[in-house]
Amino acid sequence: MRIRHNHLLGIIAALLVAAIYINLNTPGVRQWASWVETRLGLDLAGGIRVVLQLQKVPGVTIDADTQEQVVKVIRNRIDALGISEPVIQPKGRDQVVVEISESKKEKGQPLDKRQAIQALQKTAKLEFIYLANVKSDRNPFAPYEYDGTRFIERATKRTLSDEEVRKKILYADPKNIILTGRNLKPGAAQASINSQTGEVETLLELDREGTIKFREFTREHIGDLLAIVYDGKVESAPRIQSEIPDGHARITHGQGTDLKVAVEQAALLNSGALPVPLKVVAQTEVEPTLGADSIRSAKIAGIIGLGAVLVFMLGYYLLPGFLADLALLFYALLSFAIFKLIHVTLTLPGIAGYILSIGMAVDANILIFERLKEELKSGKTLHAAIDAGFKRAFTSIFDSNMSTIITCIILGWFGTGPIRGFALVLAIGVLVSMFTAITVTRTILHVVVNWPWAQQEWLFGVRRSWVARENKPGLNIIGRRNLYFALSGLVIVPGLIFLLMGGLKKGIDFTGGTLLEFNFTQPVSAGQIRRALAPAKLEDVSIQLAGATRGTEVFIKTKELDEPTKQKVVSLIQSRFKGATLRSVDTVGGVISRELTRKAFLSVLFASIAIVVYLSFRFAPGGFVSGLKYGVTAVLALIHDVLVVTGIFAIMGKFAGWQIDSLFVTAMLTIIGFSVHDTIVIFDRIRENLKNRTKDDVFEDIVNRSVNQTLARSINTSLTVILTLLALVIWGGPVIRLFVVAMLIGVITGTYSSIFNASPLLVVWEQIAAKRRRAALVAATTAKRPADVRLRPTPSPSASQKPATEVPSTPAAAVAGDGASAAASSAAKSASKPKPKPKKAKSKRRF
Known part of the structure; x- marks a missing residue:
């Protein structure tokens, strides 16, 4: 066994060296650095901005429909050419603006993105x-x-x-x-x-x-x-x-x-x-759409958040937590190396998927460590406890990650642009996290515990827990389910009311707006422009600098402005920056078209159906129909989370001006992935406890016990993600703040729904199914039967003639649970004997 672990440790060390070699672009790598470079999207690295003019041709009218058709064709071409996550929007009545990222092919030489612009102009007729x-x-x-x-x-x-x-x-x-x-x-x-x-x-x-x-x-x-x-x-x-x-x-x-x-x-x-030819009328390099200031702030916040996660894991799980920290750093290096090798373009949606995958990587370790503590409490030796803990945690890790991967495949198949980027990064992260948790952490644990200093009980935090204490009952979560349902209703119902009243407040990514182009005599920053425009109280302002001009050409995009507001904006800019001139004012369409919205909706719909089908098969000891309750209740918890987030944004949009944009769509996808992952972990414990149940176990008690057993894991997993998101909210800057807030709300409500909604809904489902089984059994046993005929005995001269009496049949009692155990035979025997009317006894639902 020790030799096997040493061999695995050697493989892990080789992978670590290779990952560092690729990530750091060491001298041996630089000769093929262009092949393994980190590719960043338009929002993180900037790129090229091109304005295409629709050319008139006989027989074709240039109108909004023609413009929309051109946008659709360009988007399809960019997807087909492998260019990740562009910005495409109508401008005016006869132009289209295209922005694409520009990575580096070789040091100092631009990638062939400019050739892609030529490909976009081709009519392809x-x-x-x-x-x-x-x-x-x-x-x-x-x-x-x-x-x-x-x-x-x-x-x-x-x-x-x-x-x-x-x-x-x-x-x-x-x-x-x-x-x-x-x-x-x-x-x-x-x-x-x-x-x-x-x-x-x-x-x-x-x-x-x-x-x-x-x-x-x-x-x-x-x-x-x-x-x-x-x-x-x-x-x-x-x-x-x-x-x-x-x-x-x-x-x-x-x-x-x-x-x-x-x-x-x-x-x-x-x-x-293309319905008409296109002509390039303007082309310039632009800085990142998020702005250099926002990117710097987000990097600092990310480092703080990751540090907080590492400290938490070390402080709570001690020695296993320290080893998990090492595995997490290995995960980060290995996943980034893979991103480079397969040319993944990292954008903010992709980073959101990466943050979610980090949460899942930490969650896998937390699951294993909680199982390890249970095995150590039962008296197992260290190596046996490690193997048993990993074995018992594997089904939960596998099912939750498989559901996530299925979701990623569907999002990548039906989605476009940002959705595909999110799905790809999340899928890679999940696969790597499974390897690091199941192989890396396990191998290092087996090797380390061979040393005497690592065999101390206190190093494993065996007695440490948030809620469950030894010899004390857990929380009665299932028994108080109506209270938790009511709390969810208190949040969801007001949100639904505001959604019906006015809906979500859409930003310029959905609605389009006004585009103002300014020239400056001196370089300026996005932060300076934003502060100068503060008195105008504009909604949803996007500021982008032209990279080639080093900040002397600026594009300001905001909600559609009337003439007085336009004049006020121009006045504020020109009074703050001497020599600033307004180059042009135009109307631009939304970045998120109806087609993109439709594809995003279809992606989520088909992903939900796939989750229901997968869970119904995986959690189906009594057949597909029996397992259906797990899939349906998991999706109901998912819908709960979506309604909570959208409802809160609808309310805050009314009172605080919160708007939704393309990043909000990414946040919702992240929430969906986290919610399903969290729910499946609890369901897996319920499945395990059902297999080991006794005849006296009641379904409601099993579910409640399962929730309590996984409560520490649910809190710890959510806490690690929340720490990272809180750092981004505090130090990440205003540009991505609402995006992070949406994810933060989603993680909190996802944890809540998994514990207080999904599992109680299982119990409600089982109660309804049990009532139907009892009703069907009673109906079957009380149905009229044809009268039977008895042989008449030959009467003796001394016997008195008494009429024969039919013995009434008694319906068998039905019991609740995943199986019925009726006692019809004993009821029939007792029916033939006269006895006093029995008292009505209370009965529990049993399996």
Whole structure:
């Protein structure tokens, strides 16, 4: 056993060295530093700001619908090109603002984000055009011919220009356009290399309507030429050899072409075509959207919060807590190394997911240590107690983390931008936390306890607990469930009233607003601008500096302003900063579109359904229906947490001006992840106690005992997350304060609902199910039966003739719990004997 632990310790040490090697960019790493660099998003590192102008074309009206379609296509393209979490919003009536992060590809050299801007401008218009006036087998006398690279006028042997090709051949007759990009199957375009010819290709697949048209056309035009046109340029013009029935086509780019060309083309085709061309009218580098001051404050607050967690773990769990601190530092190094290796772009939503994963990493250790203390109390030796504690805690860790990973997969599949970033970071963090808790902490514990100084009882805090004391009953949480339900109602009902009255107060990320661009003669900071605008009492102000100008060009975005307020803002800026000039004033749309909101809602909905299904199978000793109560009550507790947070923000939005923005969506996702994780830990203890129940155990008592057994773990886990969030609230700065407050409220209410709502709801569910079982059993036993016939004995001369009497049947008593134990046979025996009417006895529900 000792040899096995030493081998694991060697593996852990090797991973630690590798993680430090990657994170610190040591000399051996610098030669490939661009490959493992930390990528930061627009909100943390800044990037490029581009203003795209919609160009007029015949037959297309430039209006709000066209502008919205352009925004949608650009967002799809950016997602397809792998650019993380951009800012895309309409500006005015005919412009779109795009902001994307700009990491570094090599030291001093920008990544190809600028090339991405060129890709965004491409119309990506795909057409299949019949070359009716080009020489072919079926049309040998056509005026033009195609030699594979150019179109030639046969009469003069002159090569046609691109404009002439479009006018005289491609678009001479609109009827020759057989198919367009709208006939492609969504998301089916992909890049490939032909295994036979070695040529780079873009493979296409048509939808049902396109397949039928393509099959009919190729059947009727064998021998003709069909051009595949992309953005007005003929990519290829193959000769139709036979009917093509399956709806598959390909664009051949030729040998020597970089595969990236086909990859980009496939991404653009899958994203859809732009309705109009776009032109870059302005481009500049911008500083982080959160502001350099806010980022510095958040870093300091994060360090303080992490230090508080380390001190708490050491102070409460002593030696195991110290080892958990080491495992937590190992977790931080290893997870960041993975972020670098797989090119994760860190943004504020991603950091929120990382904070949540740290909480889950600490929670896994807390679960193990609480189990370890229980095993030590039972008299086990140190090594046996460590193994037993880890074994008993594993199911809880596995189920809670699996539910989180399932949620992350669904959020990543249905979500976009920030939601995907949050899901990716959280999923990686959860997987790494399972490894560090189950392998790292366990191995170090086994190695350390071999030393005599580490075998002291006081070093393990065996007798230490928040609430449960030896020989004292725990809290009667389940018995007072109506009180806790009422407390939840006191918070939720007022919130619902305010939600119905006016709803949440939406910030400019949802509604859009006014954008003011100023030029300054001297560099300024976001903090200086914010202080200068304080007398105007503007709501939801976003300040962004142009990085290339070193703070002399500033973008101020706020709620839509009327003319007097605009003049006041300009006056405040110009009076505070001499020489400041207003460059432009415009109206911008919201960053969070209806589509993003819809996808976020669908993500949460499908994640909730998946959690119900997973828990119903995992907690189903009596079948799926029996386990359904665990999944449903966990989601009800989740809904409780969402209603509490949204309700409080609705109330505070009315009285204190609190607004919701894109970060609020991230906060809600964090709350959902924490709530489900916390609830499953308690459910796992209930499941374990149910397996070990005796015949005298009542379901309500088992649930109450389980909640008390996990109470210290619930408090300690929440406390570690709360310490970090409190540090961010106090020292993190005003920009992210409401975002952190939302998470703080969510963590507190998530802990409350797991203890005081989810578990009591299980008991209520079981009571209702037990009543239904009793009613069904009584109904079955009291149903009318056909009268039976008895043999009549031959009467003796001396016997008196007495009428025969039927013995009435007695319904069996039903009992509550996960199983019924009726005593129908004993009731039947006692019914045949006359006896006094029994007194009504009180009975408990048993399993």
